[in-house]
Amino acid sequence: MRAHKESHLLICICLFLFSFSSHTSSTSSLFCRLQRQFNLNGMQKFGDVILGGIFEINFFSAFSEHFTSEPNDPICYGFDLVGFRQAQTMAFAVDEINRNSQxxxxxxxxxxxxxxxxKLGISFRAALSMTSGRGEPFQLNQSCYRNPPVLGIVGDSSSTRTIAVSSMVSLYRVPMVSYFATCSCLSDRSRFPSFFRTIPSDAFQVRAMLQILRRFNWTWFGLLISDEDYGRHAARSFQADLAESGGGCLAYLEVLPWVNDVAELRRIVSIMKKSTSRVVIVFAHQSNMLNLMEEVIKQNVTGLQWMASEAWTAAKVLHTPSYMPFLAGTLGIAIRRGEITGLREFLLRIRPDNDTLSSQDNNNLVRVSVGEKERLCTGNEVLRNVETEFLDLSNLRPEYNVYKAVYALAHALQDMMQCVPGSGPFxxxxxxxxxxxxxxxxxxxQRVNFSTEFGDQVSFDENGDALPIYDVMNWRWLPDGRTEVKNVGEVKELASKIVDLILDEDKIFWNFESKKPPRSxxxxxxxxxxxxxxxxxxxxCCFDCIPCSxxxxxxxxxxxxxTNCPKDFWSNLRKDHCVPKRMxxxxxVEPLGISLTTASxxxxxxxxxxxxxxxxxRTTPVVRANNSELSFLILLSLKLCFLCSLLFIGQPRLWTCQLRHAAFGISFVLCVSCILVKTMVVLAVFKASKPGGGSLKWFGAMQQRVTVVFLTLIQAAICTTWLVSSSPTPHDNTEYYNDRIVVECVVGSTVGFGLLLGYIGLLAILSFLLAFLARNLPDNFNEAKYITFSMLVFCAVWTxxxxxxxxxxxxxxxxxxxxxxxxxxxxxxxxxFGPKCYIILFKPEENTKKALLGRGTPKS
Incomplete structure (x- = not known):
């Protein structure tokens, strides 16, 4: 917020100066001069076309805070070798283009x-100087107000400063190509119509990080951001992409203070320590990380998987042994590494002394003032033999972006110069x-498209963003205590806007005992x-797992x-598949079926x-007594009754459904009708033995057979009518149980089934009554007792x-x-048949006619 206010204030001042200058020039003179000259540290080289550049060559600056007099020029100090190397890379690119005949x-x-x-204020002064001149008077053209002294500006290294500077230079329609500003807000063409960059925006960096999170199934993570535009816009992009993709949740979102606020850092680290999240994503600068790590070490917060934004992925100041127990294994997004042939030789030609750093090139002296004396070297060293970060070109990342930015401006200028009047694009x-x-x-x-010697394509989309590509870096902690930042993959955006992640997981160092990715x-x-x-x-992302019903x-x-299973399907035990319902x-093969089959x-x-x-x-009196033919017929019918029960076992089919009840009904009627005839014969014989009894003539062998057949045919007629009119059929019943289908035989006609059972019951009751009436007959005709008992058991069972x-x-x-x-x-x-078999097998002496006729006396 503070950076926004400062940038808005400077923009207002600029607009006021610009309007005032235009007014005075139009009313008084055709000549215009700046009212104040900015004394800035810089390097210049003359040429037909001038390219501007803004680099952070010093870390700090001191401003006059006295408001009673005109402020003095700021004093810069804290020389930054990396920033100076980036500036020299631009000088090298310009030199290389000048030597290129094509x-x-x-x-x-x-x-x-x-x-x-x-500092934002100094960046703003530099941009204003490059767009409006260094104070030299210039004459206004009759048709145009004035052309800016620079064709384009390469810079800045900070999103906050770039937002402010680009807002101002866009008023002059001066293109600005940044090599390090990643804020996604800069992709807004309505606010920044002349802004381009050779580094991907934070929006893509966020998508790239989300791809890594998804690769390792990390859905619960914390997010730390710096308190400025870079961090806050990254947080907005992160939250927007999370809401759109639903790929994870933020355990916490904390803002890191710019200054070393111990109390605030202690609070943030305490939150990290208590959280169940094992992954921490940090969009901040290395200064923020240095302050944060001091508190992390104090509270001994280990076991975290850090993910670094491009702002601190390659920060060597963090690659120290004291930080490695905590930061080893960090996965980071890094600017695409490139190689620039000849840059090292160019840097070696620099002649350092106590006050200036210079480079002799084409007889033009390029000087760099460092604001305040700071002894970097004695001036007598041979730089080729000095190991310094300045000459370490193994990881040219921001420098490579500077190199591409200069070439992009040069190619655009070449295309403009090659335009033929009459065939132009306007x-x-x-x-x-x-x-x-x-x-x-x-x-x-906007339309440049070329490839570098390193093989990377350079072009810009409709928002001025470069083709998005990042390297994925991993911090390895070597056994000897050294730290190595190794490239383990790349992430880029394809033409279809799909983020493509290529990752060599075998090369990744995990700072955990398992040597595997953590679970978060x-x-x-x-x-x-x-x-x-x-x-x-x-x-x-916080939920309970409820088993499916x-x-x-x-x-x-x-x-x-x-989801519900289809009608004839049911969930399996694990509830992960629908399986056909069990019939x-x-x-x-089941115990019940085996038991019934065995009994049958x-x-x-x-x-x-x-x-x-x-x-x-068969010739013995016990067998021959009371019509042995009926006894054999009863045994045959009982055997059929036992066997017909097998029709009720096994999966019901149409023929078994039709046959089971018919066979059961006819078999039982045959058996019961034989018993009924036997009972009637017993009564007839008893009455015939009395004086005047002549009923026996009605119960001869032929009459008995006819009676049995007639009674059985009635049941057969009932079964036939039932089967023809409404036959039993197999039916899959799903009403009894949800998880299985009961295959049963539907009786079809309930009336038919009732008549079948009722007819059997009628014959059984009649047999029981007749046998009950004959229960007191003499002992030599005591078969009626057995018939009575058997019918009593029969009726009880079926009742x-x-x-x-x-x-x-x-x-x-x-x-x-x-x-x-x-x-x-x-x-x-x-x-x-039990008593008769007992006599036949175990009492053969009673199986004689004499014994049978002489047994007992009639009861009164």
Whole structure:
């Protein structure tokens, strides 16, 4: 905010001076002179065309703070070798272009380079001097007011200073090409119509960092910014991109003070220490980082993964052993490194002394005043043999951008000079849009497209931004204690606006025990089968993982919702896939099916054994008593009853649904009708033994067969009518359970099924009543007792069956029916044939006619 106010104030002053100067020149004289000359430190070289430059050659400056008199010129001190090397790189580029016969062959370039001393006010004075002259009188042209003395300006190294300076020089339509100002706000063409830069904007730097965050799945991170335009615009871009992409959350956002405010830094570091975030992103300058690291060391905040903006990625002042336990492993975004052939030899020709640094070039003496005496060397050294940061050209990054900026202006000037009148790009195919060449230069600068010797393409988009590309750097802590900043990849923006990240992860040094990337999550990743549930009052990255409910799935990590499975599908145990619903029926391989199958086969086998016993002893009185033919027929029907229960086991099919009830109904009617006839024969025989009894003639062998067949045919007719009119069919029932399908046989006609069971019940009740009436017959006709007991068991089983069948869901209804069939069949088999088999096998002496006829006396 302070920087904004200062820049706005200076712009207002400039506009006032400009308007006042224009007014006096138009009213009094055709000559104009600046009212005050700025005494600035700088280097000049004469030429046909002058390029301006603003560089930070000194760190600090001292201003007069007395407001009772005219202020003195500022005094700069604290010589910056890197800034001076950047200025010399521009001088070298101009010299190289002048020696190039292909580029601007008939024009010599000169330069005016000024020292900003790291202060906005001085940068503003330098820009104003380059756009309005150094105080020499100049004559106004009749058609144009005046052309600025410089064709374009290369600078500045600070976003804040560049914002202010570019706002002013745009009034003169002077192009300004920055090599280090990254603020995304400078891409606003309405505010900065003549601004260009050879360094990507912070907007792309933010997108590049977000790509790295996504690569390592870091969704929970802190952001520290410097208290000026560079940091604040970076924070806005960061928050905007996060909101747009939803790729992560800020654990905290803190502003680093410019001065060493210990209390504020202590508060910020305390927040970092308490936070669960393991990743810290810093958009600040190396001075901010130096102050911050002192407090980090005091509070011993380790275990953090630092991410550095281009402002401090390559800051060697931070590459010290005391900082490495904390900063080792840092990943940073760095300006694209380049190589400039011949620059080292150019720098070696500089002749330093106590007061000036000069370079002899083409018989023109280039001088640099350093404001205040500062002994850099004795003046007798051979620079080629001196190891100094000034001659370390292994990482030419800002210098490479300076080099490209000078060449961009030169190529734009060349394109302008090659324009042929009548085929120009302006109105009427002219080569000039106005009398000012700087306006034409802006047009051609917007369209330059060339490649450097290093192989990088240089061009500008519609906002004046260069093709975005950064190097990804990693701070390695070597075993011998040294620090190495290694290039581990690059990030660039493709034509489709997609950020392409190329990263060699095997080369990255991680300052953690695991030697792997840290985990930085507010909440653990929600695995498939769960969904994220936001924690109230916390960022979107903080959530709970809630398992999907039954019938819903999520097959992705961090899913925001669970989706319903299709109708015939259900969620698996992990809730990450929909699987076909399990088909439920009485299976032959499940315990229930195995038990029922075993019981059914055992009953059929038992009937076969009894049938074999009766066949083998068919001539004995016990077998022959009361029509052995009916006994054999009952055994056959009981065997069919046991076997028909197998139709209820296994997946229901159309034929099994149709056959199961028909076979069951007919088999039981055959059995019960035989028992009924047997009972009637017992009663007829008893009545025939009494005086006057002649009913036996109605119950001969033929009549018994006809009765059994007739009664059975009635059941067959009921079953046939049922199957024809409304046949039972298999049905997939999804109403009983959500997670499985019950495959059941729908009876079709309830009336038909009721008639089938009712007819069996009617015959059973009739048999029971007749047998009950014959229960007190003489012992030699006591078979009626067994019939009574068997019918009692039969009726009890089927009476209990009806409510149990109705209340049993799914396959258990079939299981109840099978159990009723088996229970009643076993009851009939054991009650009717158990006593006879006992006599045949274990009491053969009672299996005689004499014994059978002579047993007991009639009961009163």
């Amino acid at each position: 580029l601007l062959p008939n024009i010599s370039l000169g330069y005016s380079l000024y020292d900003s001393c790291g 109105k009427g195919q002219s080569c000039a849009i106005s009398c000012s060449p700087t306006i034409q230069i802006i047009y051609y600068l 999550l507010c909440s653990e990743i929600c695995p498939p089968g769960t969904r994220m549930a936001r924690k109230k009052g916390e960022p979107v 039954e019938g819903k799935v999520s097959n992705e990590t961090d899913s925001t919702e669970c 439920e029926f009485i299976s032959y 086969l055992f009953g059929a086998l038992l009937c076969t054994i009894v049938l074999g016993i009766f066949t083998h002893h 209990a069956f009806i409510p149990a069948y109705i209340n049993s869901p799914g396959k258990y209804a079939d299981a109840v029916e099978v159990f009723a069939i088996l229970a009643s069949s076993f009851g009939l088999l054991l009650a009717l």
